[in-house]
Amino acid sequence: MTLSLMSISYSRILITLIVVLWSNTGNTRVEIGLDGKTYTYASNPRLSDVLSPIANSKDWYWTGTAIYQLEDKSVYAAQTKVINSLAMLGQQNTTNKADYQLIIDKIKGFHLAKRIGMDVDFEQARFNPRYNPSFEQGKYLINLQTRPDKLFVTGAVKKDLELNYLNNTCFSEYLNDISKLEIASKDHVYVIQPNGNIQSIGIAYWNEECNLVMPGSQIYFPIEENILFDDVSTVNQSIAKLLSNRILSSEK
Amino acid sequence: MKPISIFPLALLAFFLVSCSSTQQAYLKNIDIFLEANEGVVLSDEEIVRSKADLIYVISGDRAQATMALAFIEENNYKWVSRDNAVFINQQGRLKRTSGFARDLLFVSSIDEDPIQLGLGIEDNSTWVRYVDVESDFYGVQLSSKFSVASDIELSIQGKVFRTKKVTEYVAFTSNAHKNDSWENIFWYDLNSGALLKSIQKNTPEADVYQITYVSRALRLAKS
Numbered sequence: 001m002t003l004s005l006m007s008i009s010y011s012r013i014l015i016t017l018i019v020v021l022w023s024n025t026g027n028t029r030v031e032i033g034l035d036g037k038t039y040t041y042a043s044n045p046r047l048s049d050v051l052s053p054i055a056n057s058k059d060w061y062w063t064g065t066a067i068y069q070l071e072d073k074s075v076y077a078a079q080t081k082v083i084n085s086l087a088m089l090g091q092q093n094t095t096n097k098a099d100y101q102l103i104i105d106k107i108k109g110f111h112l113a114k115r116i117g118m119d120v121d122f123e124q125a126r127f128n129p130r131y132n133p134s135f136e137q138g139k140y141l142i143n144l145q146t147r148p149d150k151l152f153v154t155g156a157v158k159k160d161l162e163l164n165y166l167n168n169t170c171f172s173e174y175l176n177d178i179s180k181l182e183i184a185s186k187d188h189v190y191v192i193q194p195n196g197n198i199q200s201i202g203i204a205y206w207n208e209e210c211n212l213v214m215p216g217s218q219i220y221f222p223i224e225e226n227i228l229f230d231d232v233s234t235v236n237q238s239i240a241k242l243l244s245n246r247i248l249s250s251e252k
Numbered sequence: 253m254k255p256i257s258i259f260p261l262a263l264l265a266f267f268l269v270s271c272s273s274t275q276q277a278y279l280k281n282i283d284i285f286l287e288a289n290e291g292v293v294l295s296d297e298e299i300v301r302s303k304a305d306l307i308y309v310i311s312g313d314r315a316q317a318t319m320a321l322a323f324i325e326e327n328n329y330k331w332v333s334r335d336n337a338v339f340i341n342q343q344g345r346l347k348r349t350s351g352f353a354r355d356l357l358f359v360s361s362i363d364e365d366p367i368q369l370g371l372g373i374e375d376n377s378t379w380v381r382y383v384d385v386e387s388d389f390y391g392v393q394l395s396s397k398f399s400v401a402s403d404i405e406l407s408i409q410g411k412v413f414r415t416k417k418v419t420e421y422v423a424f425t426s427n428a429h430k431n432d433s434w435e436n437i438f439w440y441d442l443n444s445g446a447l448l449k450s451i452q453k454n455t456p457e458a459d460v461y462q463i464t465y466v467s468r469a470l471r472l473a474k475s
Contacts, residue, residue, distance in 0.1 A: 061358060
């Protein structure tokens with residue numbers, strides 16, 4: 001009888017504790033896609049806790065790791081804006097309207113999600129609170145990968161390509177494999193590194209130098225910029241920025 | 253870097269409680285040794301008293317600092333400094349850094365590195381690998397040839413060790429940079445085979461890292 005009362009008493013305490021902890025979490029639900037699996041949390045996990053189960057399973061290329069906020073739709077507004085700008089440019093340049101439409105079709109096909117602008121590194125996350133944020137309620141994707149072995153070409157090219165990454169190879173050596181559209185810039189391309197950084201590199205005879213691009217980079221061939229269409233430069237930069245929010249097929 | 257969210261205070265307390273107790277204990281332990289990180293020289297007693305293994309690190313022209321062994325995971329030794337700079341090495345070979353101005357991001361074919369053999373490394377061994385180092389050394393090639401000299405004296409904390417000195421002659425090849433060459437050096441205790449000291453770098457412009465395994469050395473001196 002006494003034992004039974006004690007059991008009931010412990011049960012009540014346990015239930016109370018569970019209720020308190022549950023109410024503290026505010027019914028939070030965090031869903032995170034990571035290395036092909038989906039992890040669900042009833043509370044707000046820290047980045048180091050999320051990465052911990054798989055952090056040492058492979059030699060990850062941490063610099064190329066991105067976190068995407070899957071429910072943030074702002075990136076689609078940016079996509080629509082870029083598409084509208086390209087459509088307008090196509091109307092102004094009827095000779096090459098089909099080229100603009102081709103780029104529009106590519107951009108419509110991008111798998112996009114809002115990338116959170118932060119470096120992801122398991123060691124920094126567990127040693128340095130600054131790099132160990134907690135996740136708010138929502139759905140996320142963390143694209144962990146080992147060192148990439150591809151470069152992804154898009155933009156003002158006849159066909160998007162996945163090129164095999166070659167060590168110690170200047171970017172200019174890839175150019176023979178790439179067929180540009182009429183409207184493509186002859187001067188430069190944008191390199192969108194897997195860490196989200198964007199840089200412009202020269203490809204013309206007068207500005208070309210050997211550039212060793214980061215493995216896994218996207219190469220955006222911009223539309224030719226000129227003084228008659230000064231909006232083009234803005235559109236090119238917007239597309240490069242949009243690409244930093246692109247989830248590549250190998251990361252889905 | 254922006255945090256993903258501002259965390260509610262009530263939940264913050266909950267998470268502080270649920271933090272890894274192992275990590276907390278470790279951080280408190282090494283705090284005293286990493287407090288004055290620049291130009292630090294520890295007494296034998298301070299080194300022996302530390303529950304975490306310590307190394308002295310001289311990075312480029314900077315003064316001597318200490319780093320503490322935080323984790324050994326999958327054969328990777330992870331050392332951390334007071335300011336959260338991290339070395340990850342495998343059998344003494346630096347394979348990644350984090351928190352430095354120009355981090356080492358990647359080293360290919362590290363399992364083929366003769367240094368992985370430790371004391372068993374043979375004269376005239378060779379190794380070719382590609383490395384990625386911030387911010388524009390991607391896929392650059394390093395070709396090494398190793399030379400071995402036995403019974404070389406090495407002094408650490410006033411203790412003299414008989415060592416096998418391995419000199420690695422590194423040829424750096426990059427289509428985007430000027431080719432270069434330099435020497436990395438590794439000292440192994442002849443009796444135990446333990447690595448006691450190394451001097452290494454990965455690209456011409458990178459800092460040279462001089463790493464001295466002081467805790468390890470004092471344990472050997474005592475045994």
